[in-house]
Amino acid sequence: MKKPLFRLSCLSLILFSSPCLFAGDGSNLDRYLSMSLEDLMAVKVKIATNTEKDIRKAPSVISVITQEDLKLTGATNLADALQSVPGLHITPSYFGNRPNPHFRGLAAAKTLLMINGNSTRDLVWGFGIFWKGLPVSAIDRVEISRGPGSALFGADAIAGVINVITKTAGDIKDSEVGLRAGSFDTQSAWMQHGTEVNGYRLGFTADISTTEGHDPLIESDTLSKGSYSLAPDKAQYGYDNLDLRMSVARDNWQLLLSYLEHNNLETGLTGAGILDPLTEGNDDRLNIDWLYSNPDFTKNWGIDLEARFQDLSYSSGDGFQETPPGFTDGTGAYADGQLNQMRASERHYHVNVSGLYHGIKAHEIKLGMGYQVQDLYKTQQYVNFGTRPDGSTIMAGDGFTDLTDTALVFAPEDNRENFYSYVQDIWSISQELELTAGLRYDNYSDFGDSWNPRLALVWHPNDKVTAKFLYGEAFQAPNFQQLYAETSRSLPNPDLEPETSSTFDLGFTYTPNRKVLFGMNLFYLELENIISLVSGQYQNGEDHWVSGIELEARWQVSPSLGLSGNYTVRDQDNSGFEQINQPKQDAYLRMDWSFQPKWNWNVQANWVDDMERGSGRDARYENYLIADTTLRYGATDELEFAASIRNLFDEDAREYIGGSNNTVPLAERNGFIEVRYKFK
Amino acid sequence: METVIAINKCQLSRKLFRYCFAVLLAMSASLAFPVNAQQEEDVLQEEALIKSAFVFNFAKFTSWPEYTWDFNNTEFFLCTVGKDDVAKTLNGLTGELLNKRVVQVLNFDEDAVDNACNLVYIANDPSVNLAKFLKSHCCESILTVSDIKGFALSGGMIEMYTDSKGSVQFKINRNRVILSGLNISSRLLSLAEIVKEEQP
Numbered sequence: 103m104k105k106p107l108f109r110l111s112c113l114s115l116i117l118f119s120s121p122c123l124f125a126g127d128g129s130n131l132d133r134y135l136s137m138s139l140e141d142l143m144a145v146k147v148k149i150a151t152n153t154e155k156d157i158r159k160a161p162s163v164i165s166v167i168t169q170e171d172l173k174l175t176g177a178t179n180l181a182d183a184l185q186s187v188p189g190l191h192i193t194p195s196y197f198g199n200r201p202n203p204h205f206r207g208l209a210a211a212k213t214l215l216m217i218n219g220n221s222t223r224d225l226v227w228g229f230g231i232f233w234k235g236l237p238v239s240a241i242d243r244v245e246i247s248r249g250p251g252s253a254l255f256g257a258d259a260i261a262g263v264i265n266v267i268t269k270t271a272g273d274i275k276d277s278e279v280g281l282r283a284g285s286f287d288t289q290s291a292w293m294q295h296g297t298e299v300n301g302y303r304l305g306f307t308a309d310i311s312t313t314e315g316h317d318p319l320i321e322s323d324t325l326s327k328g329s330y331s332l333a334p335d336k337a338q339y340g341y342d343n344l345d346l347r348m349s350v351a352r353d354n355w356q357l358l359l360s361y362l363e364h365n366n367l368e369t370g371l372t373g374a375g376i377l378d379p380l381t382e383g384n385d386d387r388l389n390i391d392w393l394y395s396n397p398d399f400t401k402n403w404g405i406d407l408e409a410r411f412q413d414l415s416y417s418s419g420d421g422f423q424e425t426p427p428g429f430t431d432g433t434g435a436y437a438d439g440q441l442n443q444m445r446a447s448e449r450h451y452h453v454n455v456s457g458l459y460h461g462i463k464a465h466e467i468k469l470g471m472g473y474q475v476q477d478l479y480k481t482q483q484y485v486n487f488g489t490r491p492d493g494s495t496i497m498a499g500d501g502f503t504d505l506t507d508t509a510l511v512f513a514p515e516d517n518r519e520n521f522y523s524y525v526q527d528i529w530s531i532s533q534e535l536e537l538t539a540g541l542r543y544d545n546y547s548d549f550g551d552s553w554n555p556r557l558a559l560v561w562h563p564n565d566k567v568t569a570k571f572l573y574g575e576a577f578q579a580p581n582f583q584q585l586y587a588e589t590s591r592s593l594p595n596p597d598l599e600p601e602t603s604s605t606f607d608l609g610f611t612y613t614p615n616r617k618v619l620f621g622m623n624l625f626y627l628e629l630e631n632i633i634s635l636v637s638g639q640y641q642n643g644e645d646h647w648v649s650g651i652e653l654e655a656r657w658q659v660s661p662s663l664g665l666s667g668n669y670t671v672r673d674q675d676n677s678g679f680e681q682i683n684q685p686k687q688d689a690y691l692r693m694d695w696s697f698q699p700k701w702n703w704n705v706q707a708n709w710v711d712d713m714e715r716g717s718g719r720d721a722r723y724e725n726y727l728i729a730d731t732t733l734r735y736g737a738t739d740e741l742e743f744a745a746s747i748r749n750l751f752d753e754d755a756r757e758y759i760g761g762s763n764n765t766v767p768l769a770e771r772n773g774f775i776e777v778r779y780k781f782k
Numbered sequence: 783m784e785t786v787i788a789i790n791k792c793q794l795s796r797k798l799f800r801y802c803f804a805v806l807l808a809m810s811a812s813l814a815f816p817v818n819a820q821q822e823e824d825v826l827q828e829e830a831l832i833k834s835a836f837v838f839n840f841a842k843f844t845s846w847p848e849y850t851w852d853f854n855n856t857e858f859f860l861c862t863v864g865k866d867d868v869a870k871t872l873n874g875l876t877g878e879l880l881n882k883r884v885v886q887v888l889n890f891d892e893d894a895v896d897n898a899c900n901l902v903y904i905a906n907d908p909s910v911n912l913a914k915f916l917k918s919h920c921c922e923s924i925l926t927v928s929d930i931k932g933f934a935l936s937g938g939m940i941e942m943y944t945d946s947k948g949s950v951q952f953k954i955n956r957n958r959v960i961l962s963g964l965n966i967s968s969r970l971l972s973l974a975e976i977v978k979e980e981q982p
Contacts, residue, residue: 131831131834131835131871131874131875133831134831134834134835135835135838135878137835139836139839139843139969139970139973140973142832142835142839142950143949143950143951143973144949145832145949145950272945273945275974275975275976276972397948661842699967700968736968736972738968739968739971739972780972782976
């Protein structure tokens, strides 16, 4: 596997370094003429340097998903849309069917996922224990940056950064309502409304949905070797979703309020891979952001101020049911199974101030600093099995023991403070050449310091060619469980240091004419200080590397026919940290055909291959191909219909249950119909 | 020969892969530096290019009454009135194809334009008398475009503006478009902010 990859990577480097390809002349106007209206309207991108940039010249490897992309491809959730990004694989987890985004073959914990610049990361679990993506009706666009982002965004931005920008006041031009109904008893309704009152721009979006989930048949689970397993049976994955957003804007400031709630969220299987038909969890997340941005604060200074607040609460309800009713161990038989009830709440406060100085010719210097407090202010846990705080054993039938406020609770009530400052300079050495250099310092109250530099050289000799060299370092903060909480499987380690990474990227974009685009990106990433369990305790350990090539192409065959696609191949060190559930290669193809003026037909296919899964795994499920098709019809200016079939060929696609040879099927063939009405 | 050696070395180990990476990077960099240095990009010019691309798209998604093409079905006349960066940049569209017609760009200084014009861009130029222009060309099958603030509300058809995030957006005065016999596609309308004049 290694040889062809390295051969290809070096060959590509040599080919693309040859000067002949850079020959040619073209006007900048051609570049913009080659873009669609939607792309033109989104031409400014903020994620790469936190200052606005033309996407191809941005000093990182960027993809943007627009509202139009979401509509045409029939995406109903953020997770559907992310499948189209090169090098990004969505793995639905067996616990809760959570759509976890994995960049570059690494763990999802190495992805920084933000909504309007707010990290979705909680202090214990990841993107939130009941992460379910976001409904597309709330999304304006998604900016994805492959590669490290800690020099700008701080923790967790090791493998990639996703920033979801929701529809806010000023962007919402039409009032719209929509309804969707589909397989698995899925129904959604949404609305958006934008208006202006006394000079205040107001925006509202609301989305409410319910689904029974695709409830796959689990042939065998982790308990199947014993006699207590519920398998074969279905894993329940239903949930209800509510997403409410409001924004107010005037002059240079903006106030964003959002409330996201999941209810009756069935987790299907436990974290240990055991069928759990009982658990119906719930969570809610409230965000309030006040943002001020004045690019002309003084003659040479622009200024940005941010004050953010987040409150996140979650509960496992009557679950988690760690083992089924009747399960018996040395203490006796558990009539209701082993139950583990968890509730937690956390609050995040964050202030950030940054200035953009352009008083030195050919330089844009950004200086910023911020402070945040992340407070896990409530953790409660009740169990009917295991050990009591006094060390005695809970016998089967004893009822619940309260572990709250003891050393045994799943995570302590504690907080973490983070102070940071950063500097970045974008230096336009010439019209063709731009150098971006940045450095961020983070200080955490629990584990200490981290310094993360970045360097980006972007060469844009003419309209046809862009070449980029990028280097960045990044870190991932240890979570509260790793630092503080003793669980049945692990001991904490308060002396843990963050995991760190160094990444090299070399990227090329070639647009021979306005209808065609080729992109190629090579990366090499090295992880250090990886946190893992050693003899039952979390320790900083060894290193691990991953390298790969990401290729993409777009071809506007005619005004009504567009094709695009990408292919990624990656290779990893066969160290103990290899992500064996991640594909070694994957590809994505998309076609949009507007065969009649008011019609659009989209077909997309997502292929993953070589998910090796380790020794002894069932080789039948190492790859899959899922194709979707969507037909959209704008009957009038106001009324629009769509119909979509997902997994068109009914592929038996599966992911593995962690630590076992058992599989969880992904959704079989399914579909939906949709209607939207715009108030003109 | 150099290439072959480089490839073989790459197969050996990841250290050598990184070595290759560094060498090739240096090659790229050495190619990059001798480029003639022209100093920093003119931001206004970039904005003018983007707006010109918008103007082209407006024409692409608009249809004119069939009689418009009775006398000349091979050329599309894109006219500018007054002077600004966009008007200047629009000249770069000369020779482009719009629905199989070749774009010809005509520049006018005054507020009177040739009747052959299919689309007129009115520059943000104090010497242009906008009110007089719009009055004298009311209801002709000419698509009028500008980035003058309040253009769409004062009788123009498509007004470009920059939103708070720095992206170019546009407003359409739909009634004016209908009055002139033009037809703007639903795709363009769906992306626009639709405005209504108080007294069209």
